Amino acid sequence: MRKILLLLFALFFVGVNMNAQETCGFEQAQKELERKNPKLKQQRLRVEEQVRQEMQSAAFMQRVAQLSQNAQYKGEIYEIPVVVHVIENRTGTGNTSTNQLTDAQIQTWIDNTNKMYAGTYQSPNDPNKSFLPAGDGIDNSAVIPFKLVLAKRDQNCQQTTGIIRYNCTLPGYAEYGMKRSGSNGPSEDDIKGVAKQWNASAYYNMYIVTGFDGDFKSYGSMGYAGFPTNSDAGYRTVMRAPVVTNPNSTTLAHEFGHSLGLYHPFKGANPLGNECTVNNDCKKDNDKVCDTESCQSVLSVNPVPTNQEINPCTGQNYQGVQYNVMNYGHRLVKFTPGQRERALAMFMASRKSLTTSLGAKPVENNNTQITAATCNITGLRESKNFQSGPIKVVLGSINNPSSGYNLNDAVSYIDYASNSCLNSSFSTDIPNDTESTLKVTIKGNSQTIKAWIDYNNNGTFEDTEMVAEENYVSGGGFGGNGTEYSLKFTPPADVTFNTPLRMRVAADMSRTLSPCGEYRCGQAEDYLVKIIKKENPTDIKEINKNDNFVSYNSKSNQLRLLNNSTFGEYKIYNMLGREIYQGNSNSNVISLNKSFVKGVYILRFEQKGKAISYKFLK
Numbered sequence: 001m002r003k004i005l006l007l008l009f010a011l012f013f014v015g016v017n018m019n020a021q022e023t024c025g026f027e028q029a030q031k032e033l034e035r036k037n038p039k040l041k042q043q044r045l046r047v048e049e050q051v052r053q054e055m056q057s058a059a060f061m062q063r064v065a066q067l068s069q070n071a072q073y074k075g076e077i078y079e080i081p082v083v084v085h086v087i088e089n090r091t092g093t094g095n096t097s098t099n100q101l102t103d104a105q106i107q108t109w110i111d112n113t114n115k116m117y118a119g120t121y122q123s124p125n126d127p128n129k130s131f132l133p134a135g136d137g138i139d140n141s142a143v144i145p146f147k148l149v150l151a152k153r154d155q156n157c158q159q160t161t162g163i164i165r166y167n168c169t170l171p172g173y174a175e176y177g178m179k180r181s182g183s184n185g186p187s188e189d190d191i192k193g194v195a196k197q198w199n200a201s202a203y204y205n206m207y208i209v210t211g212f213d214g215d216f217k218s219y220g221s222m223g224y225a226g227f228p229t230n231s232d233a234g235y236r237t238v239m240r241a242p243v244v245t246n247p248n249s250t251t252l253a254h255e256f257g258h259s260l261g262l263y264h265p266f267k268g269a270n271p272l273g274n275e276c277t278v279n280n281d282c283k284k285d286n287d288k289v290c291d292t293e294s295c296q297s298v299l300s301v302n303p304v305p306t307n308q309e310i311n312p313c314t315g316q317n318y319q320g321v322q323y324n325v326m327n328y329g330h331r332l333v334k335f336t337p338g339q340r341e342r343a344l345a346m347f348m349a350s351r352k353s354l355t356t357s358l359g360a361k362p363v364e365n366n367n368t369q370i371t372a373a374t375c376n377i378t379g380l381r382e383s384k385n386f387q388s389g390p391i392k393v394v395l396g397s398i399n400n401p402s403s404g405y406n407l408n409d410a411v412s413y414i415d416y417a418s419n420s421c422l423n424s425s426f427s428t429d430i431p432n433d434t435e436s437t438l439k440v441t442i443k444g445n446s447q448t449i450k451a452w453i454d455y456n457n458n459g460t461f462e463d464t465e466m467v468a469e470e471n472y473v474s475g476g477g478f479g480g481n482g483t484e485y486s487l488k489f490t491p492p493a494d495v496t497f498n499t500p501l502r503m504r505v506a507a508d509m510s511r512t513l514s515p516c517g518e519y520r521c522g523q524a525e526d527y528l529v530k531i532i533k534k535e536n537p538t539d540i541k542e543i544n545k546n547d548n549f550v551s552y553n554s555k556s557n558q559l560r561l562l563n564n565s566t567f568g569e570y571k572i573y574n575m576l577g578r579e580i581y582q583g584n585s586n587s588n589v590i591s592l593n594k595s596f597v598k599g600v601y602i603l604r605f606e607q608k609g610k611a612i613s614y615k616f617l618k
């Protein structure tokens with residue numbers, strides 16, 4: 001009887017304390033995804049093992065040492081474009097919390113989260129929820145070098161606020177919000193039918209719903225997120241509306257933490273507390289981070305123990321794990337350097353494309369309109385998940401790792417060319433008269449690799465437009481990082497210059513391979529290539545001492561017309577012939593922007609209707 005009473009008391013106590021706190025459905029959501037697609041688990045474990053080995057290397061340790069000096073982070077802060085899908089309910093019944101979220105509230109919420117990552121967040125109403133100052137000690141918060149930025153261009157390169165609102169009229173949404181473990185309301189997939197996920201290689205997708213399974217409270221399970229090793233469809237976060245307006249909510253910092261590759265420090269133990277994690281090998285056990293000591297969830301422990309108190313899981317003083325954002329609890333105000341290192345390594349291993357995405361850059365008038373292909377890959381003869389297709393393509397500024405055709409929801413054709421406005425690594429300029437090297441990496445079984453460039457820009461890949469071919473070459477097996485093939489080519493003289501052209505790179509476990517039609521089990525990827533016609537050097541004059549027409553002064557960084565006429569409209573090209581600047585000078589002086597790096601440039605302007613080109617060295 002006494003036991004039962006104690007148990008009842010404990011349950012009541014846990015219940016009461018838990019109620020005020022935010023928890024997370026990451027583990028359950030991830031388990032569900034991996035049950036539906038067991039390859040995801042293999043992928044996660046494989047990348048984690050790769051990252052564990054990489055993190056032991058001397059090169060990694062050296063990089064970490066360079067990034068962290070005097071307990072302060074010195075490295076780059078990576079900007080991640082985000083799109084916020086707000087799932088409203090305008091039916092006039094049920095819960096309408098998402099309808100009331102303003103753009104300004106969403107912006108403040110993201111700003112607050114970025115301050116949490118920077119270790120500078122100050123709570124407006126609870127000093128206890130202000131973050132520990134940036135630094136490496138147990139009384140500091142390690143800087144997590146990521147910054148969420150609302151998208152400024154959409155997938156079609158049109159201007160956007162990055163906040164997209166949908167009126168969800170799906171049955172049950174008004175009454176129950178989204179279905180998770182219950183049986184009412186639309187599922188995540190149903191909601192994504194209304195609010196399509198944006199290209200996950202260019203945007204991090206955040207969904208805000210009214211509630212889960214009829215629960216609209218501002219505490220309890222507030223959201224979940226996908227691990228970086230997930231396929232694109234599972235790389236997103238879904239959260240309930242109240243987290244946006246609660247200035248002390250750490251849910252977004254926590255959920256994106258999972259999407260950076262971080263686990264709960266109590267992983268493997270009861271998330272409600274009272275159970276310690278096993279931490280025999282901190283690199284392999286529980287959260288796989290060594291400076292989050294063995295612990296229990298502190299969800300229902302209030303007041304929160306200080307670092308002067310004993311952590312029952314280690315028998316020694318707490319080292320700050322009770323304050324960790326990836327924990328549950330009443331005061332979550334810090335990250336650790338170990339979490340930063342793991343987040344960087346895990347994220348870069350799977351989601352590096354988000355760091356080169358142009359999604360958060362304002363729309364420019366860049367010429368990226370590209371001719372559509374007249375035919376594509378129609379499907380696969382054998383849709384078994386062999387590892388097949390390119391896993392990395394490199395040419396000039398194109399540098400695009402991908403998973404190839406491997407996972408259940410993989411596709412046999414990806415059009416990066418039409419999305420080149422989203423990522424600087426989907427397009428490149430190449431010279432017209434010198435050799436270029438296309439590098440294609442494959443993995444697994446033997447495959448045939450081919451590439452074509454639509455040189456005449458008619459939408460069709462003719463036989464004469466094949467630029468590279470490797471017949472049935474080894475993929476190097478399933479372990480490791482695959483095998484890279486370097487394919488050299490020089491564009492012929494009669495190509496379409498200075499115009500976006502489509503390049504198709506394909507690999508398949510087949511001895512024959514065409515640019516279109518049905519493949520065996522591989523993949524084709526399209527990229528944008530511009531072939532830049534070099535200036536004819538004989539037309540370009542050098543600026544030198546003997547010239548009495550134009551001068552360049554490197555100290556003042558100014559070009560000057562010596563005959564005192566005006567430059568008017570002018571353009572500046574790099575040596576590849578690519579226009580990098582255009583302007584209009586009403587005087588005889590052009591002041592160059594400071595952002596010009598050292599190098600050789602070509603200035604072109606007109607005098608009396610005649611084009612004049614000058615080469616100068618900055």
Ligand SMILES: [Zn+2]
Pocket residue numbers: 023024025026027254255258264
């Ligand atoms: Zn979590």
